[in-house]
Amino acid sequence: MHNEEKLRESQEDLIAILHGRLKSDGLPPKSSPNSPPRLKSDGPPPKSPPAYMRPGPTQRGSLALGFMEAGIHQSPSTLIASLLPSPLCQYIGGEARESSGDDYFEVEDPSTGQILHGRAPVGTTADAHASLCTAAIVQPKWARMPANVRGEAMKAMATVIRDHVDELATILASEQNKVKALAEIEIRYAAEYFEFYAGSARLFQGEIVNSDSPNENIYVHKIPLGVSVGICPWNFPVFMMARKIAPALVTGNCVVVKTSEEAPLACSLLARLWSESDIEAMPTKGTWSVLTGRGTTVGQALVASPLANIISFTGSVATGKAIMKSAANNMTKVSLELGGKAPAIVCKDANLDLTVTAIVASRVLYSGQVCNSCERVYVHEDVAEEFIARVVDAMKAVKVGNPNDEDAPDCCGLINSTQRIKVHQMVQRAIGAGAKIICGGNMVDGPGYKYEPTVLIGVKQDSEIVQEEIFGPVLPILTFSTLDEAFSLANDSKFGLTSSIYTTNADVVERSKAALRFGETYVNRENFEAIQGFHAGMRQSGIGGADGIHGLEEYLATHVVYQRYDENAGN
DSSP: OHHHHHHHHHHHHHHHHHTTOOOTTOSOOSSOTTSOOOOOOSSOOOSSSOGGGSOOOOOTTSSOHHHHHHOSOSOHHHHHHHHSOSSOOEEETTEEEOOSSOOEEEEEOTTTOOEEEEEEEOOOHHHHHHHHHHHHHHHHHHHHSOHHHHHHHHHHHHHHHHTTHHHHHHHHHHHHTOOHHHHHHHHHHHHHHHHHHHHTTTTOOOEEEEOSSTTEEEEEEEEEOSEEEEEOOSSSHHHHHHHHHHHHHHTTOEEEEEOOSSSOHHHHHHHHHHHHOOOTTSOOTTSEEEEOOOIIIIIHHHHTOTTOSEEEEESOHHHHHHHHHHHHTTTOEEEEEOOOOEEEEEOTTSOHHHHHHHHHHHHHGGGGOOTTSEEEEEEETTTHHHHHHHHHHHHHHOOBOOTTOSSOOSBOOOSSHHHHHHHHHHHHHHHHTTOEEEEOOSBOSSSSOOBOOEEEESOOTTSHHHHSOOOSSEEEEEEESSHHHHHHHHHOSSEESEEEEEOSOHHHHHHHHHHOOSSEEEESSOSOOOTTSOEEOEETTEESEESHHHHHHTTEEEEEEEEEOOTTTTO
8 A cells, every 4th residue: 555655646746747736846855855865874784674665875985975965956967977987887787887888978968058978888789798698697596586576676676766866856857858846756756666566576477277188287377588678768768767677677587778878867877876775675686787878889789689588669660660670580579669649639528627738738748758748639620719729828828948947847948959950840841831830839049959839720630740740849739520530530640659538428438448549548637657557559659568567468478388197196
């Protein structure tokens, strides 16, 4: 019940962010702001309480004690310099090592244009191979650990995260151009992800099947695949790293994760915290690796390796297809969450207050850079005029700012210049094709790669702005006259990740369950999945899925044993 309460609390926090009710200074503190920081103890850990309940890393001098004692008052760049080495380490088998290469890339603070870290390893084939070999060697022993021991390890990893929410969130917000409150929730969600799977350690199970032969039983065992490779995106890097690691480890696999080159810093710090933790229940050394690097170097080496038994990737369709090609050479299993073009259907009986709030929140969350956010709206023609007017008012009221603004914004800018240019060019091409801008449509002057929240009408169903993922705060709106038409328009997409419908008619909701061809449908609520659900797409939105008890199945193989017995044995 304790974990369920924490999960519900964080979900409520997230919903508040989506609805604009919770600012960065409004998050309830998890401990008193005057309480001393929890750092590594110099002596041996106590025998009681259980290891996973004890405070995380506390060895003085190991993690910038000066910062910890002073609290978060330093600039992000100063904080990063105090917590992360230069160059960043590769965490191979949970141990900090220098990359075998000498090529590096810079990590920018998108909100200022300044460099946060100047030496992140590009990564090498040798880095990837060392991680995979370590995982392959350790995995059989890890798989033999009792399930409850692996569950305790997940709790320990969560404890380390919870002990360092502030510094992880500060770094995350700065490297991502993300509202601080949303960064904090991402970190807490990551901790809860590990806690959820800690509780799932005993839940996956096999079965006994009746045999056609006498004196025989058929046993279907669930066994770990072996070595998992996780490739993380830049939009929710810490949560996605948790999503790649927790279900893999708890099912007895070992895992190698590559962070995004756009946002590797918070993930690298978390890897350091795990590596230096003295919590006894932490996973066995060698079971996990966290690498920084580019997809074309270390990423390609990981997905092309015959040592990988499953590749879990979150990112673009183009990269997902490239990974499938590489994986095909070794027939490696893939689990891919790719792009989305989520439709929202607004029926004529919809509660417009709720609908507008949820759709706008779903469009501007992290500046629209979320795969399951609302990307297009179909509104019934009878209520279109009122709905559009309300959406425009709400989008104009969205406050765009920087992560560290005292008066916390609703959203920040985009991740980089390339992404902002891409969004703006899509808007311009839509105008050229006949669309009309009724608010926004401009790049905001100054640092931060900001883009005005934008609403478009007069768009055509077959236009680029309706068919391709925008990944920015831009909302095209179309109309429909019948529900059959709305379902047809919504399904007219190469993507099939998420969708939503707004209605007060229960029969319409029932119809939508069969009619909408998407992995998820949200009814009268914002677009954001739950840890205990199952996040999966159709068509080019991916293969496989994540989260919940079904997410464990991605990391399990079946081993069927036909066992005959002597009916006279023991006589």
